[in-house]
Amino acid sequence: MMRILLFLATNLAVLVIASITLKLLGVDRFTGQNYGSLLIYCAVFGFAGSLVSLFISKWMAKMSTGTEIISQPRTRHEQWLLQTVEQLSREAGIKMPEVGIFPAYEANAFATGWNRNDALVAVSQGLLERFSPDEVKAVLAHEIGHVANGDMVTLSLIQGVVNTFVMFFARIFGNFVDKVVLKNEEGNGIGYFVATIFAELVLGILASIIVMWFSRKREYRADEAGADLAGTGAMIAALQRLRAEQELPVQMPSSLTAFGINGGLKHGLAGLLMSHPPLEERIEALQRRAR
Template identity: 65%
Template sequence: MLRIALFLLTNLAVIVVASITLNLLGVGHYLEANGNLNLNSLLIFCLVFGMAGSMVSLLLSKWMAKRAMRVQIIEQPRTQEEKWIYDTVARLAKKAGIGMPEVGIFHSPQSNAFATGWNKNNALVAVSTGLLQRMGRDEVEAVIGHEIGHVANGDMVTLALIQGVVNAFVMFFARIIGHFVDRVLLKNERGYGIGYYVATIAAEIVLAILASVVVAWFSRRREFRADQAGAHLVSPAAMISALASLKAEYEQPSEMTGELVAFGIRGEGKMNFAALFASHPPLDQRIAALQQQQSY
């Protein structure tokens, strides 16, 4: 969840800042002499800058995560607990066939963990203090296996590619909306007026939020795969137990922060509008999927 949230926020910030800068500089030769839009030029322009925004977010993801979550990197384990975490990540990474990630701990009362990084041999795996306090070692190992699974499956790179395409279409349609507002509604016939820039930026923000439904759907599919990886690297029983512990923790209202509610990590299986934006499937569905695989 933290991995996806940080990536999406960074991506949105990059795209909005880039759009404002490009608009102010007048970059983009997609307006023809007769005042019509050259849709081919516009699409190429949007693909280039949309993918660039996503790639910048990907390259910054590890740096952003370390600072946003105040991750303490374990370079030389100082305690038995740190040594166990470091050795567990090393063993599971080797089993998954990826390079040794950086290993870190961040302070949070909730059970949480994330993995990020621009390639599978240069990743970061971090666990929360709440996770270490609340779960047994088999469950923590399964959670680490889940995060290693994200790295081994190349989820961050694939997410970046999908987000890049989404960015391109957001920029494309936002500029068409801005053009319509400027030319049709405001009757501006020379170049672009202030209405175009305001409408384009506003449309980009709204369309980016709506387009995040697509990215969230993809993220939910990848969570099932990461659960399978955790079950394979550790054991199905440990992965199911870890998810059940999360479900018990997050079903307590006092344990649910606004951020966790927003990302739909609770155990209910009900579909609603907010669930469309959830980066994780309901825990009940994840547990059921692993139990079903166990029965075969």
């Protein structure tokens, strides 16, 4: 129920911000062949969704995962967690992020936040219970790598770009079908809306493939950062432990999946929509790097 409310609140915020922006730009709607206005219209809505999600990402992450922020450590494990993140952050050249633990049996962790000096790093209770201190440190280093590399901002901007062009070309296709194929000369007919929705579905899948390709590339870079900060052996060991637990389902909100240490496993065509490369390939990449 909470995730549904968060989804609705986010979309309402996007609509409000986009509407105000379009009013200020004097581009309330697209008509005719004014492709410049159409591009502005699509860019506002395309970037509004990704940027609003980015700016409220920490709040949404806490609410959707039940992450408990460690403000005052109550146990030696929490004290160690804070000290480790502080050390890794200092070595990575970023400001100390908020640190939290979320209640999940599967081993996972994530980083989020709108910039590298205002981030959140959280680990699952299951990971803390079953991983060795060196492995936990490597996982934290991987997430710090995401933050230091600016991956949250980068993927949000990429998402905004592809959203823009999906909307843009879908509406051009809808207009073509409505005006040229169906010969409708009175506003936008049913053909426009049906063709636009169809084009958005098809182009949306292609756009997701592009975004996930970038996400997988950033994952390799985060692994490299983790190896630099925590040691290649520890980073490989952490990934091997994750591979040993591969059968456990990964339950993470979709908005956080790209920045989790473990993104699940898909095969075949679905593999193009993976946010993470297969763990075997990530391990091999680190082993090649260490030679």
